[in-house]
Amino acid sequence: MEYFLELVFSGLTRGSIYALIALGYTMVYGIIGLINFAHGEIYMIGAFTALIIATVLNMYGLPLPAVLILAAIAAIVWSAAYGFTVERVAYRPLRGAPRLSPLISAIGMSIFLQNYVMLAQTPNFLPFPTLIPEPAFLEPIASMVGTTDLTILLVTTVVMVLLTLLIKFTRTGKAMRATSQDRTMAFLVGVNVDTVISITFVIGSSLAAIGGVLIASHIGQINFYIGFIAGIKAFTAAVLGGIGSIPGAVLGSFVLGLTESFATGYVSSAYEDVFAFSLLVLILIFRPAGLLGKASIEKV
Amino acid sequence: MLELRHVDTYYGNIQALYDISLEIKTGEIITLIGANGAGKSTTLMSISGIIVPRRGKILFKGQDILGMAPNTIVQLGISQVPEGRHIFPALSVAENLDMGAFLRRDKKGIEEDRAYIYELFPILKQRRNQPGGNLSGGEQQMLAISRALMARPQLLLLDEPSMGLAPLVTRQIFEIIKKINKEQHTTIFLVEQNANLALQVADRGYVLENGRITMQDKAELLLANTDIQRAYLGI
Numbered sequence: 001m002e003y004f005l006e007l008v009f010s011g012l013t014r015g016s017i018y019a020l021i022a023l024g025y026t027m028v029y030g031i032i033g034l035i036n037f038a039h040g041e042i043y044m045i046g047a048f049t050a051l052i053i054a055t056v057l058n059m060y061g062l063p064l065p066a067v068l069i070l071a072a073i074a075a076i077v078w079s080a081a082y083g084f085t086v087e088r089v090a091y092r093p094l095r096g097a098p099r100l101s102p103l104i105s106a107i108g109m110s111i112f113l114q115n116y117v118m119l120a121q122t123p124n125f126l127p128f129p130t131l132i133p134e135p136a137f138l139e140p141i142a143s144m145v146g147t148t149d150l151t152i153l154l155v156t157t158v159v160m161v162l163l164t165l166l167i168k169f170t171r172t173g174k175a176m177r178a179t180s181q182d183r184t185m186a187f188l189v190g191v192n193v194d195t196v197i198s199i200t201f202v203i204g205s206s207l208a209a210i211g212g213v214l215i216a217s218h219i220g221q222i223n224f225y226i227g228f229i230a231g232i233k234a235f236t237a238a239v240l241g242g243i244g245s246i247p248g249a250v251l252g253s254f255v256l257g258l259t260e261s262f263a264t265g266y267v268s269s270a271y272e273d274v275f276a277f278s279l280l281v282l283i284l285i286f287r288p289a290g291l292l293g294k295a296s297i298e299k300v
Numbered sequence: 301m302l303e304l305r306h307v308d309t310y311y312g313n314i315q316a317l318y319d320i321s322l323e324i325k326t327g328e329i330i331t332l333i334g335a336n337g338a339g340k341s342t343t344l345m346s347i348s349g350i351i352v353p354r355r356g357k358i359l360f361k362g363q364d365i366l367g368m369a370p371n372t373i374v375q376l377g378i379s380q381v382p383e384g385r386h387i388f389p390a391l392s393v394a395e396n397l398d399m400g401a402f403l404r405r406d407k408k409g410i411e412e413d414r415a416y417i418y419e420l421f422p423i424l425k426q427r428r429n430q431p432g433g434n435l436s437g438g439e440q441q442m443l444a445i446s447r448a449l450m451a452r453p454q455l456l457l458l459d460e461p462s463m464g465l466a467p468l469v470t471r472q473i474f475e476i477i478k479k480i481n482k483e484q485h486t487t488i489f490l491v492e493q494n495a496n497l498a499l500q501v502a503d504r505g506y507v508l509e510n511g512r513i514t515m516q517d518k519a520e521l522l523l524a525n526t527d528i529q530r531a532y533l534g535i
Contacts, residue, residue, distance in 0.1 A: 171402070174391070174395060174398060174399060174402075175399075175402065177388070177390065177391060178388050178391060178399050181388045181389055181390055181391065182386050182387075182388055182389075184350065184382065184386065185382065185386035185388065186399075187348075187349075187350055187370040187371070188348060188350070188370065188374070188379070188380050188382060188386070189374065189379075189399045189400055189402050189403075189447065189451070190370070190371040190374030190375060190402050190403040190451065191371065191399075191402055192369070192371050
């Protein structure tokens with residue numbers, strides 16, 4: 001039983017991280033119909049920013065929670081700036097071009113950012129400092145669920161609630177939903193669609209940065225390639241849940257995280273990807289639009 | 301209020317509008333009639349700034365708005381109800397109306413306009429929490445017009461409000477259009493294939509053929525014109 005719970009918590013933790021990244025994919029897809037392949041790199045840049053800031057702050061001997069929060073804020077700001085710039089440079093000039101062009105541009109951006117970080121930093125793995133303390137009172141359950149897992153779950157939950165409130169109730173949120181449902185009409189009621197698209201990239205990138213900081217602290221090392229792998233997994237989660245659907249991305253992420261965790265725990269860690277992608281194939285056979293995705297009906 | 305001078309609009313290299321000139325005075329209902337593909341919607345999209353004409357001038361209250369961003373044009377007081385209604389399907393009826401008032405900050409005025417619209421179309425009040433996509437065609441047309449009114453426009457552009465509606469519902473919509481013109485003093489530019497109905501409510505009309513304006517006159521004279529009768533009224 002304890003082993004089972006351990007696997008559940010480890011699955012939920014993975015799922016949380018996937019969700020933080022998958023939201024960026026699904027929101028961007030919902031607004032401009034583009035798979036932003038450079039999104040994983042934004043997450044990686046978030047982790048690197050946090051590493052640099054945390055290293056500097058640790059030298060000054062700040063308390064751990066303060067270091068964590070400041071490093072996370074720096075990561076959010078820096079990643080958001082990258083997300084914003086990527087959209088401006090690589091996607092906005094191609095608005096109105098055939099769908100394939102921005103997709104190629106996205107892949108190019110992804111390769112560029114990976115290599116840029118590799119050259120500017122290092123191709124090797126860098127140790128990431130532990131930023132989340134392990135207090136003594138959590139000792140009894142530490143074998144099942146660590147403080148890092150709890151922190152990841154808690155942060156993800158808070159972020160999801162905030163995002164839901166933003167999208168449901170604010171003027172910006174309504175503009176985002178309207179733009180994703182009918183872009184021409186959004187123009188006609190006076191929405192500045194370019195601004196909405198920029199805001200979407202900034203929000204998605206910020207979420208990815210939070211994911212980057214949390215997972216780097218959890219795993220303890222990063223390199224320029226982590227964004228690619230995490231990005232592919234989160235993208236899978238977004239498709240699993242129904243690309244373009246925000247609750248779908250969250251659900252898909254947890255389903256994927258739990259599947260991987262159980263596959264690792266009961267079969268072998270060598271097979272976790274086999275199970276993850278078999279699940280994707282199965283779901284796409286029976287529900288081609290994903291778990292919560294709506295099958296799009298082309299009206300003629 | 302609105303004046304188009306020698307407007308040429310292109311889609312890529314294909315010219316859709318040739319030398320369009322027309323004028324709409326404050327308080328008028330003007331109609332633009334023409335067959336499918338004549339360029340009626342293109343004319344409205346050119347005014348709203350969704351497509352930018354290559355040549356010409358579009359003067360709104362004396363100011364050239366050609367090349368301005370669509371949101372600036374809405375801000376200046378021109379709202380459009382596009383062909384096919386374009387309801388935000390997953391937003392509730394109330395949220396669709398909120399989107400109409402997107403650029404307004406006067407909370408009190410917005411609530412007044414909302415109350416006026418609910419009085420005009422009680423069905424929308426009943427259905428205010430339902431997704432817009434669940435409404436019938438006629439209700440969607442009412443919502444589309446209401447959403448445009450929420451911007452409190454000085455000039456309302458209507459593209460084929462009768463499309464796909466039962467004759468009875470169409471009559472009702474046209475009654476409301478007249479009412480809005482009278483009660484809210486909104487100037488109306490109505491684009492229609494249903495020339496008969498459009499000319500009955502309009503003060504003046506323009507005829508568009510293959511991207512060119514071929515005729516313009518008072519609405520009752522166009523109704524009586526034998527060429528128009530043969531081509532557009534099926535008489």
